[in-house]
Amino acid sequence: SKRHTITLLPGDGIGPEVISVARNVLNLAASIEGIEFKYQEVPVGGAALDLTGVPLPEETLLAAKQSDAVLLGAIGGYKWDKNEKHLKPETGLLKLREGLKVFANLRPATVLPQLVDASTLKREVAEGVDLMVVRELTGGIYFGKPRGFGTNENGEEIGFNTEVYATYEIDRIARVAFETARKRKGKLCSVDKANVLEASMFWRKRIMAIALEYPDVELSHMYVDNAAMQLVRDPKQFDTIVTNNIFGDILSDEASMITGSIGMLPSASLGESGPGLFEPIHGSAPDIAGQDKANPLATILSAAMLLKYGLGEENAAKRIEAAVLDTLNKGFRTGDIYSAGTKLVGCKEMGEEVLKSV
Amino acid sequence: SKRHTITLLPGDGIGPEVISVARNVLNLAASIEGIEFKYQEVPVGGAALDLTGVPLPEETLLAAKQSDAVLLGAIGGYKWDKNEKHLKPETGLLKLREGLKVFANLRPATVLPQLVDASTLKREVAEGVDLMVVRELTGGIYFGKPRGFGTNENGEEIGFNTEVYATYEIDRIARVAFETARKRKGKLCSVDKANVLEASMFWRKRIMAIALEYPDVELSHMYVDNAAMQLVRDPKQFDTIVTNNIFGDILSDEASMITGSIGMLPSASLGESGPGLFEPIHGSAPDIAGQDKANPLATILSAAMLLKYGLGEENAAKRIEAAVLDTLNKGFRTGDIYSAGTKLVGCKEMGEEVLKSV
Ligand SMILES: CC(C)[C@H](C(=O)O)[C@@H](O)C(=O)O
Ligand SMILES: CC(C)[C@H](C(=O)O)[C@@H](O)C(=O)O
Numbered sequence: 229s230k231r232h233t234i235t236l237l238p239g240d241g242i243g244p245e246v247i248s249v250a251r252n253v254l255n256l257a258a259s260i261e262g263i264e265f266k267y268q269e270v271p272v273g274g275a276a277l278d279l280t281g282v283p284l285p286e287e288t289l290l291a292a293k294q295s296d297a298v299l300l301g302a303i304g305g306y307k308w309d310k311n312e313k314h315l316k317p318e319t320g321l322l323k324l325r326e327g328l329k330v331f332a333n334l335r336p337a338t339v340l341p342q343l344v345d346a347s348t349l350k351r352e353v354a355e356g357v358d359l360m361v362v363r364e365l366t367g368g369i370y371f372g373k374p375r376g377f378g379t380n381e382n383g384e385e386i387g388f389n390t391e392v393y394a395t396y397e398i399d400r401i402a403r404v405a406f407e408t409a410r411k412r413k414g415k416l417c418s419v420d421k422a423n424v425l426e427a428s429m430f431w432r433k434r435i436m437a438i439a440l441e442y443p444d445v446e447l448s449h450m451y452v453d454n455a456a457m458q459l460v461r462d463p464k465q466f467d468t469i470v471t472n473n474i475f476g477d478i479l480s481d482e483a484s485m486i487t488g489s490i491g492m493l494p495s496a497s498l499g500e501s502g503p504g505l506f507e508p509i510h511g512s513a514p515d516i517a518g519q520d521k522a523n524p525l526a527t528i529l530s531a532a533m534l535l536k537y538g539l540g541e542e543n544a545a546k547r548i549e550a551a552v553l554d555t556l557n558k559g560f561r562t563g564d565i566y567s568a569g570t571k572l573v574g575c576k577e578m579g580e581e582v583l584k585s586v
Numbered sequence: 587s588k589r590h591t592i593t594l595l596p597g598d599g600i601g602p603e604v605i606s607v608a609r610n611v612l613n614l615a616a617s618i619e620g621i622e623f624k625y626q627e628v629p630v631g632g633a634a635l636d637l638t639g640v641p642l643p644e645e646t647l648l649a650a651k652q653s654d655a656v657l658l659g660a661i662g663g664y665k666w667d668k669n670e671k672h673l674k675p676e677t678g679l680l681k682l683r684e685g686l687k688v689f690a691n692l693r694p695a696t697v698l699p700q701l702v703d704a705s706t707l708k709r710e711v712a713e714g715v716d717l718m719v720v721r722e723l724t725g726g727i728y729f730g731k732p733r734g735f736g737t738n739e740n741g742e743e744i745g746f747n748t749e750v751y752a753t754y755e756i757d758r759i760a761r762v763a764f765e766t767a768r769k770r771k772g773k774l775c776s777v778d779k780a781n782v783l784e785a786s787m788f789w790r791k792r793i794m795a796i797a798l799e800y801p802d803v804e805l806s807h808m809y810v811d812n813a814a815m816q817l818v819r820d821p822k823q824f825d826t827i828v829t830n831n832i833f834g835d836i837l838s839d840e841a842s843m844i845t846g847s848i849g850m851l852p853s854a855s856l857g858e859s860g861p862g863l864f865e866p867i868h869g870s871a872p873d874i875a876g877q878d879k880a881n882p883l884a885t886i887l888s889a890a891m892l893l894k895y896g897l898g899e900e901n902a903a904k905r906i907e908a909a910v911l912d913t914l915n916k917g918f919r920t921g922d923i924y925s926a927g928t929k930l931v932g933c934k935e936m937g938e939e940v941l942k943s944v
Contacts (some may be wrong), residue, residue, distance in 0.1 A: 234642060292820025305783075317911035318781040348818055353706045369749060369783065376784050385751040387788025391727060392746035394738050421832070423676040424660075425727065426734050456836045457843035460818065461706055474779070478814045 231264045232539050234294040235503070237288070237324075240317060241512025242522035242575075243301025249524035249579030250531045253548060256586045257535070263545040268295065272304030272324060273317035273512075283320025289327045297538035298328065298505045298523035299531060302512035325365055330497035330505045331397070332404040333363040334477065334537070337463075337483035337493060339580035342556040346565050347488030349463075354486065359481055360412060362405040364475025365497055367397045368427075370473045385481040391427045393472065398434035402502070406442040415446045415467035419475055420454045431472060452479070459483055484509055484575040491523030491564040492582065494530035496537045506534040520574040525552055528582060551585035558585075590897050593653040593861070595646070595682075598632040598675060599870025600933075601659025607882040607937030608657065608889045613892070615664045616942045619902040626653065626919040630682060631661030631675035631870075633681035641678025649686045654687070655896035657889060658861045660700045660870035683723055688855035688863045690762040691834065694893070695821075695841040700914040704923050705846030707821075712844065717824040718770060719841055720763040721834025723855055725755045726785075728831045735757070739820055741855060749785045751830065756792035758858070763828035765799040773804045773825035777813045777833055789830065800882060801943040810837070817841055842867055851883030852888035864892040872912060878932040881920040909943035916943075 236251065238244035251267065258265055271279050279285075283303075292298045303317040304582040313319060339347060339357040347354035372390035380386050409416040417436045420428035421453050432449060439447045452457065454473045459466060459479065463486050471479060484490045499504040508526030516522060529552060536545035560581045561570040573581065596602035596607065598907045609625065619697075628646040635641050641661075650656045660677040671677060675860045684798060687760040697715040698706060705712035730748035738744050776793045778786035790807060794814055808816065817837065821844050829837060842848045848868050855863040866884030874880060889908060894903035918939045919928040931939065 270775045311785075313787070316781060322782070348708055348711045348820075349706050350708055372746070377788060378753050380750075382752075384754060386750055386752045387783075387785040387790070388730070388748060388750040389783045390746060390748055392738075392744055394740075394742040394744045396742060421835075423674060423749045425745075426671075426678070427745040427747045429671070430735060430743070433745075453835045453839040456814065456840040457848070459841060459844040475836075477779075477811045478833075481811040482814040482818060482840065485818040490815070 230262070231266065231463040232297065233266045233268065234409055234534070235292045235298045236269040237272045237292070237298060237300040238269065238275070239272050239301040239303040239512065241302055241514045241517040241536050243303070244513055245518070245522050245575050246508065246524040246527035247299065247301040247521065249575060250527040252579060253528050253551070254531045254583055256583055257317060257544040257547045259331045260547065260586065261541065262556045263544060272300065273320045274305050274308045276320060277308060277315060277317065283315065283317050284323040284327070290325065290353065292324065292328060292503060297503050298405065298533055300505060300507035301527065302508065302510065304512045305514040308314060315447045322370065325497060325505065327560060328502060328505055329366060329499040331364060331366040332401055332498045333365040334496045335361040335363060335480040335484070335493070335509060336496070337361065337480070337487050340492070340553070340556065343489050343492065343565055345567055347486060349486060353462065354488065357463045357487060359463065360406065360408060361476060361480040362401065362408055362468060362470040363480055364401040364471070364473050367393055368473035390426065392426055393431055395434060398431055399438055400436050401470065402438035404498070406438065406445050407469060408440065408523050409445045409468035413467040414444060417448045417450055417466055417469050419450050419471040421452050421481065422449070423451060437469070447558050455479055456482060459486060472574070480509070483554055489565050490526070491562060492525050492529065494526055494533050496530040496533040498537060504534065506530040506538060520576055521563055522575045523564050524575050524579050526569055527550060551582050554585035555581045588620070589624065590655065590767045591624045591626065592892070592897040593650045593656045594625055594627040595630045595656060595658040596627065596633070597630050597659040597661040597870065598663045599660055599875040601661070601870055601874070603878065603880050603933050604866065604882040604885040605657065605659040606931060608885040610937060611886050611891045611909070611940055611944060613919050614941055615902040615905045618905065618944065619899065621899060621902060629845050631678050632663050632666045634678060635666060635673060635675065642681040642685070647682065650682065650861060652684060653861050655861050655892045657892055658863060658865035660866065660868065660883065663872040677877070680728065683855060683863065684729065686860060686863055687724060687857040687944065689722060689724040690759055690854070690856045691723040692854045693721060693838040693842070693851070693867060695719065695838070695845050697845045698850070698911070698914065701847045701850065701923055705844060705923055707844060711820065714845065715821045715845060717821065717841060718766060718825045718826045719834060719838040720766055720826060720828045720840055721831070722755065722759040722831050724885065725751055726831035735736060744903065749783065751785055751789055752793060756789055757796055759828065760796035762856070763826060764796065764803050764934050767803045767826035768800065771825040772802060775806045775808055775824055775827050777808050777810050777827055777829040778836065779810050780807070781809060781886070784934055789804040793828070802806040813837055814840060817844060838867070847923050848884070849920065850883050850887065852884055852891050854891040855887070856895060862892065862896040864896060878937055879921055880933045881922050882933050882937050912943035913939045
């Protein structure tokens with residue numbers, strides 16, 4: 229039987245609850261498919277801050293790097309909100325992404341027929357939405373230098389950041405995006421602000437250069453302000469979207485809210501080699517932490533992405549995805565996706581129901 | 587009788603059509619209120635490029651600066667899309683904003699009861715939305731230096747921009763935003779990415795400092811990714827939003843699409859002193875240009891903002907706003923806001939109907 233080492237990073241808020249449920253689901257799917265997992269659980273984010281004084285302890289990064297895949301719950305909470313930058317939970321997450329060199333963030337936003345009414349969009353607009361945002365994750369304004377605080381030529385205080393992309397950074401995310409689009413409906417929309425920003429003009433130039441390697445993929449370009457509108461107007465027009473770190477942060481969250489069920493949405497962050505990082509796109513929801521109310525399905529589906537994209541275990545991945553659909557079909561819902569006529573369950577019970585279908 | 591000089595910048599695409607209609611409406615409202623206008627019409631954007639080789643001729647900027655208010659149609663079109671940066675219509679618009687020093691861009695997004703079904707959002711989510719985005723317009727990554735193309739330390743090509751804000755830039759937009767919120771429902775939400783960007787941390791620090799001058803306004807802070815979600819989830823939670831240039835570009839377009847009728851939405855760009863710049867938020871719509879299909883109401887409402895914010899002519903402004911509502915109540919609709927049971931009209935006829943109600 230095959231063996232893989234998985235690093236579990238429960239993190240903060242509802243993180244530990246959803247990770248514990250997802251771990252059970254992973255285990256069952258694995259044992260059926262003849263896969264064996266070794267787990268190592270290490271702290272990150274606020275949990276790591278409280279324990280060790282830093283949001284990403286060296287041991288955590290090392291454990292993650294030496295494993296085959298990393299599953300993260302969520303990070304952050306009111307408690308650490310006022311911390312200085314290097315002591316923010318978020319900084320731990322950014323350092324983890326940087327340390328694992330996971331430059332490609334895949335964020336599907338799918339409206340399941342079972343949950344179409346959860347969207348704030350009209351049924352005919354939301355129905356059938358199935359898009360994938362490919363977000364560049366380790367470059368751009370998140371990491372660009374110079375950055376910081378200073379004074380300008382008039383002696384006034386300033387705060388500043390640098391949006392910067394180099395050829396190889398754009399080329400490699402472009403290839404991931406074209407490959408992704410190829411496996412989907414073959415349509416890729418690159419989002420930028422090339423009518424204003426040089427960083428975007430350069431982005432567009434490289435995307436067009438890499439496009440020559442993928443003549444079978446239909447490429448289009450859209451300005452980010454228009455993309456933010458089009459996601460509301462007609463999200464079905466999109467198949468695969470590729471964009472930079474900050475635009476991807478904004479648009480993928482907007483796209484996920486369009487599905488109406490961000491408690492359902494997983495994500496995968498991948499590098500050239502080495503372990504991928506898999507996490508639900510929702511936050512740590514400190515207001516419901518520890519109350520067994522969280523929706524574990526986004527983390528369970530992240531575990532499925534881990535199996536598929538991280539370990540190449542397609543069968544186990546499909547088993548989990550099917551089990552989630554089955555559980556929804558049976559009518560089980562956590563509070564965030566509950567509607568009249570369905571069965572309200574907590575985080576643990578949802579996990580147990582999924583287990584029954586794995 | 588009072589006299590004002592107005593610079594008209596028809597621009598490109600549907601710009602000339604909507605400006606000509608708005609001018610007639612302005613004239614009638616003015617003559618009833620005993621105001622006299624002198625107009626000067628000058629080229630900008632693609633129209634200026636074709637005529638003079640640059641997107642903002644010196645004469646155009648000078649004319650605008652020497653007038654009391656500027657009314658712009660729209661700029662841009664496929665024809666100039668591949669132009670180099672300094673020869674893009676957009677560059678003309680950015681230079682105009684910079685030249686007029688209009689740092690405060692006010693973009694209302696209102697769902698009129700008559701048009702609630704035009705939104706892709708469910709009726710109960712869209713109904714009653716009435717928010718104002720106050721966008722910083724002459725700073726941030728749009729204008730920050732250094733910017734351009736170059737090579738990094740590994741000899742790789744790069745494209746880069748600088749997001750930068752100085753104390754006075756944030757303080758002055760903050761004051762406009764607090765004043766705006768005070769005249770509305772007294773709630774201001776400042777949007778940033780202070781969990782990652784130093785420019786945003788500094789933004790938040792200054793917003794909080796200026797907040798001390800406005801104890802009667804309720805201030806909150808939101809990360810931009812969350813704001814993009816919340817606009818879809820529950821746009822009614824917002825009253826006034828203040829944010830930087832690029833986030834404002836994205837969020838104001840998203841907010842406008844949430845109303846479902848961007849053909850209805852005006853904007854005002856104001857400086858410390860000197861003429862304001864007023865324009866519909868929609869684009870130049872080259873696909874319907876010259877076909878008498880454009881919705882002139884956004885430009886007519888921009889003319890009303892010009893009267894109110896630009897010239898202090900509140901009565902004439904109210905007269906125009908009331909005439910627009912009256913025309914909608916009578917059932918007249920251009921194609922973009924048409925629904926069964928209403929009367930489809932073209933750009934000119936819509937203008938004539940508004941004139942009847944002024
Ligand atoms: C927590 C924050 C640093 C992070 C980001 O901005 O990337 C989050 O919003 C996300 O999208 O994963
Ligand atoms: C045309 C473009 C330069 C402009 C901007 O980005 O500011 C437009 O999108 C707007 O919002 O007015």
